[in-house]
Structure formats: structure tokens, C-alpha cells
Amino acid sequence: MPITVTLDQLLADRGMTGKQLAETIDLSETQLSLFRSGKVKGIRFSTLERMCEVLACQPGDLLGFEPGAA
Amino acid sequence: MVKRHLTPRLALAGVTLVIVLLVSFTAIVLASAIGGRAPGRLLLLPMAPLPFYLFALWTARTAIVRIGHGDALRVLVSPMLRRIGWALFLGGLTQVFVVPWLGHLNGGRTLAHYDIGAITLGAVGVTLVIVARLVRDAEADRAELDQIV
Numbered sequence: 001m002p003i004t005v006t007l008d009q010l011l012a013d014r015g016m017t018g019k020q021l022a023e024t025i026d027l028s029e030t031q032l033s034l035f036r037s038g039k040v041k042g043i044r045f046s047t048l049e050r051m052c053e054v055l056a057c058q059p060g061d062l063l064g065f066e067p068g069a070a
Numbered sequence: 071m072v073k074r075h076l077t078p079r080l081a082l083a084g085v086t087l088v089i090v091l092l093v094s095f096t097a098i099v100l101a102s103a104i105g106g107r108a109p110g111r112l113l114l115l116p117m118a119p120l121p122f123y124l125f126a127l128w129t130a131r132t133a134i135v136r137i138g139h140g141d142a143l144r145v146l147v148s149p150m151l152r153r154i155g156w157a158l159f160l161g162g163l164t165q166v167f168v169v170p171w172l173g174h175l176n177g178g179r180t181l182a183h184y185d186i187g188a189i190t191l192g193a194v195g196v197t198l199v200i201v202a203r204l205v206r207d208a209e210a211d212r213a214e215l216d217q218i219v
Contacts, residue, residue, distance in 0.1 A: 032219070040217050
């Protein structure tokens with residue numbers, strides 16, 4: 001999929017685990033794991049907002065675009 | 071400790087009782103018809119819709135049993151409604167058109183019977199088939215939305 005998720009790098013930079021982030025933004029670990037691996041069909045703005053608030057980042061820091069990727 | 075609900079058990083008992091009564095009565099009528107007694111044969115023809123109605127009841131019973139075993143309700147509802155709907159529709163159709171037509175072949179005078187109950191059942195059956203499709207589509211939409219975090 002051309003849209004890629006770059007959350008892993010951001011979590012590493014912030015010294016936070018996926019579990020901690022999931023708990024903070026009220027998302028299940030399963031859902032966050034699916035998001036991290038790019039296996040979701042979309043993300044709600046409200047979820048994106050909570051992530052950016054907790055990680056102190058912009059939405060563009062969480063997502064990337066690789067044209068031509070499968 | 072899982073609390074066992076009384077309602078599914080009562081529903082199961084009720085549906086099973088109705089099925090047993092219908093099958094028992096049908097067996098008596100069949101035995102009477104095979105025995106060549108006139109009242110038995112006269113009763114046989116109006117029972118033509120019975121297999122459809124029994125199928126509808128059996129489908130309902132099966133669904134209740136599966137719900138009792140913990141099968142997901144949302145997986146069961148659409149197929150159950152579709153099958154019951156078709157069964158009721160075909161049963162009503164049989165009652166209104168097939169039974170009089172068969173009677174006509176045996177010397178009767180009508181080709182259709184204005185049976186309000188059967189017509190209503192048929193209409194309800196069609197409605198259930200439509201609702202089953204709506205439920206199936208809604209479930210597909212829900213599954214898609216579940217993939218949006």
C-alpha cells in the first residue's frame with residue numbers, strides 16, 4: 001500500500017512503547033498493532049488527534065507515502 | 071459464572087413443542103389418508119404448505135440452539151431471516167395458489183384461495199427476505215468500519 005505508517009520510529013524517539021500509547025489514547029493494543037503494520041483501512045481524525053497530542057507531533061510525522069508500493 | 075438466560079430455553083421449548091405437535095398431527099392425517107378413509111384424504115391437500123412452515127420453525131429452532139451454544143448472533147441473523155422468509159413466502163404461495171390448483175385437478179372449482187392468513191404470512195416472508203439482505207449489507211459495512219481505527 002502506498003500509504004505507510006511511521007509510528008514505530010516516532011515511538012522509539014519518544015521512548016514510548018506501543019502498549020503505553022494504546023492505553024493513553026484509549027485504543028486496544030490489537031488495533032494499534034494493526035495500524036502500525038499498515039493493515040487498517042483508515043484512521044479516524046479523532047484517533048489521529050489523540051496520537052499527535054500524546055506524541056507531540058504532526059499527522060504527517062505518522063504517515064508516509066511511497067508511490068508505486070504494493 | 072455465566073448467567074443462563076431463561077428466554078432462549080423457553081423459546082426453544084415452545085418452538086420444539088409446536089414442531090412436535092404439527093408433525094404428530096400430520097402423521098395421524100397421513101395414516102388416515104393411507105388407510106383410505108375419506109376425511110384423511112380431504113385433510114391432506116390443505117397440508118401442502120406444511121413442509122415450508124415446518125422448515126421455517128426448524129430454522130428458528132436451529133438458530134436458537136446455536137445462539138445457546140454461543141454462536142455470534144450477527145452471523146446467524148441474516149441467513150436465518152432469509153430462510154424463514156423464503157419458507158413463509160413459499161408456504162403462503164402454496165396455500166393461496168397450489169392447494170386450490172391441486173383441488174381443481176381433483177374436481178374443485180377454484181384456482182386460487184383468498185386466505186388472509188396465508189397472504190399475510192407470504193408478505194411477512196418477503197419482508198423478512200428483504201430485511202435479511204439489509205442486515206447482511208449492514209454487517210458488511212460494520213466489518214469495513216471496524217477496520218478503521
